[in-house]
Amino acid sequence: MRIPRRHFLHLAAGAAVLPTVSRVARAETYPSRPVRVIVGLPAGNSPDIVARLVSQWLSERLGQPFVVENRPGAATNIGTEYVVHAQPDGYTLLLALAGNTVNGWVYKKLNFDFNRDIAPVASIGGIPIVMVINPSLPLKSVPEFIAYAKANPGKIYFGSSGTGSLPHIMGVLFEMMAGVDMVHVPYKESLFPDLLGGRLQVAFEPVPAVMGYIPAGKLRALAVTTRQRLGILPDIPALAEFLPAYEGSGWIGIGAPRNTPADIVGTLNTAINAGLADAKFRARLTALGAIPNPMTTAEFTKYIAVETEKWVKVVEFAHITAE
Numbered sequence: 001m002r003i004p005r006r007h008f009l010h011l012a013a014g015a016a017v018l019p020t021v022s023r024v025a026r027a028e029t030y031p032s033r034p035v036r037v038i039v040g041l042p043a044g045n046s047p048d049i050v051a052r053l054v055s056q057w058l059s060e061r062l063g064q065p066f067v068v069e070n071r072p073g074a075a076t077n078i079g080t081e082y083v084v085h086a087q088p089d090g091y092t093l094l095l096a097l098a099g100n101t102v103n104g105w106v107y108k109k110l111n112f113d114f115n116r117d118i119a120p121v122a123s124i125g126g127i128p129i130v131m132v133i134n135p136s137l138p139l140k141s142v143p144e145f146i147a148y149a150k151a152n153p154g155k156i157y158f159g160s161s162g163t164g165s166l167p168h169i170m171g172v173l174f175e176m177m178a179g180v181d182m183v184h185v186p187y188k189e190s191l192f193p194d195l196l197g198g199r200l201q202v203a204f205e206p207v208p209a210v211m212g213y214i215p216a217g218k219l220r221a222l223a224v225t226t227r228q229r230l231g232i233l234p235d236i237p238a239l240a241e242f243l244p245a246y247e248g249s250g251w252i253g254i255g256a257p258r259n260t261p262a263d264i265v266g267t268l269n270t271a272i273n274a275g276l277a278d279a280k281f282r283a284r285l286t287a288l289g290a291i292p293n294p295m296t297t298a299e300f301t302k303y304i305a306v307e308t309e310k311w312v313k314v315v316e317f318a319h320i321t322a323e
Contacts, residue, residue, distance in 0.1 A: 030090055030264050031064040037254070039095045040079025041161055042072045042190045046127065046209030047252055050290055051095045054124060054254070057275040062267070068095075073188050075162030075322075077103055077110060084112040088257040090264035094118060096255040098127075099165040101308035102315045106164030107322045115308060118255040120300040121265050122272040126291040127206045127250035129170050129225040131239065135217060136198045142223050142242045145202075149180035156182045159191035159200040163322045166250045169311060170204035170225055172318045177243045195219070206250055207232065207289030225249060232289055251307065252290070253300060269297050 037055050039048050048070060055066035071079035076099060086092035100114045131142070139145045149156050160168035163186045175182055185191075185200060192209075194200045196218055204225065213219040214233070223239040224230050227247045239246040254268060275281040276294040285292050295303060314320075 030267055031062055033091065034065040034067055035091050035093060036067055036069050037093045037095055038079045038083050039068055039070050040072060040076030040097075041070065043068075043070045044190060044192075045161065046206035046288070047095055047097055049208055049288060050124060050127075050252055050285070053281075053284060053288070054272065054275065057278075057281055058268070058271055061271045061274065066093075073162075074107065075099055075103060075165045075168075075186070077107060080114060080118070081110070081112050083255070083257055084117045086257050088119075088260040090256060090260055090268070092257065093121070093268075094255040096120070096253045096304075097166070098250040098252075098307060098311065099162075099169075100255075101304060102169070102311045103164055105312050105315050106320055115304065117258050119258050119260050119265060120297060120304055121254040121256050121260075122269040122297065123251065123253045123293050123295040123300045123303065124272065124290070125252060125276070125285060125293040127208065127252050128230055128289060128291065129167065129204050129249055130207050130210060130214075130233065130236065131170075131174070131202065131204050131222045131225065132195075132210050132214070132219040133202045133222060134195060134198045134200065135220050137201055137220075139222070140220075142237070142239065145222060146178045146180060146242075149178070149182060153181040154183060156180075156201045157185050157199070158182045158202045158204070159185045159187055159195060160203065161191070162186045162188070164315065164320055166248075166311075167204045167206075169314055169318075169320065170248055171202075172320060173246065173248065173314060174204070174239070174243070176318060177246055211287075211289050230289075232286070251293070251303075265297055 037051055039051050041047055051068050055068050058066040071082055083092055083094040158171045195203050210219055214221050221236045223237050225239055225248045227240055229238055273294045276292045282292050
């Protein structure tokens with residue numbers, strides 16, 4: 001059958017356009033290349049562990065590699081600033097932490113504002129904190145620790161991932177409520193070599209970071225900072241049992257540069273919430289000591305605002321500033 005010349009030209013033109021349309025459609029599909037997840041803490045730290053678990057899920061769910069990149073320093077400010085200045089195209093994400101919300105009050109000369117410059121994408125979950133000591137200290141309980149600290153003012157060293165980080169704030173809150181005086185040692189890299197080696201006596205660390213050390217006897221857990229005991233550490237008391245009204249925990253989520261397109265934010269939020277609804281993924285997250293806490297982007301934005309107000313009050317009351 002012969003095709004009229006006019007129809008042939010029309011079909012040929014349409015055929016020529018199809019590859020172009022196909023390429024455009026592929027270019028608009030997110031993600032179409034690897035995505036970096038910036039973690040402002042050293043590799044092996046508990047948020048880093050959670051970031052790698054979530055990145056693996058996103059890689060499998062969205063069909064492109066999500067690669068964790070550690071940029072530690074200045075209580076996550078180095079990594080955060082890197083993301084703030086990245087292209088808002090969804091290919092550079094931030095592992096956002098509770099400590100991010102107070103850094104603007106602790107560090108007076110930051111070149112960014114976390115709440116303004118980072119777009120909340122998705123909540124991953126709550127990160128409970130546990131007070132751990134080196135077993136070389138002959139102390140078995142919080143009251144024993146408080147008595148020892150009062151008898152040895154300025155001789156107990158407690159470490160954190162940086163001035164103004166949540167572990168630092170947890171330690172300061174403990175000092176204030178227990179009436180003890182400890183020496184804070186901020187770390188740019190991991191504090192665990194010194195904590196395990198006994199050069200640090202105590203730390204307030206996220207549960208996922210110490211879960212392997214507690215049952216092995218390398219660290220002794222004295223208390224968790226949540227209001228109630230944790231199912232994953234049922235024999236460890238809450239600090240509130242000894243210091244009424246003491247309560248605090250971290251949170252972890254994903255952020256992106258401001259002005260990242262809403263459809264990309266939505267794709268990521270949907271994918272992460274699907275993981276938090278998946279039984280196997282939830283089990284792995286819970287085994288790390290995290291508490292899955294799915295939210296919409298709007299809910300996560302409101303949650304960050306509330307947490308910021310809460311912890312800024314502690315920072316201002318305790319006059320926590322970076323030197």
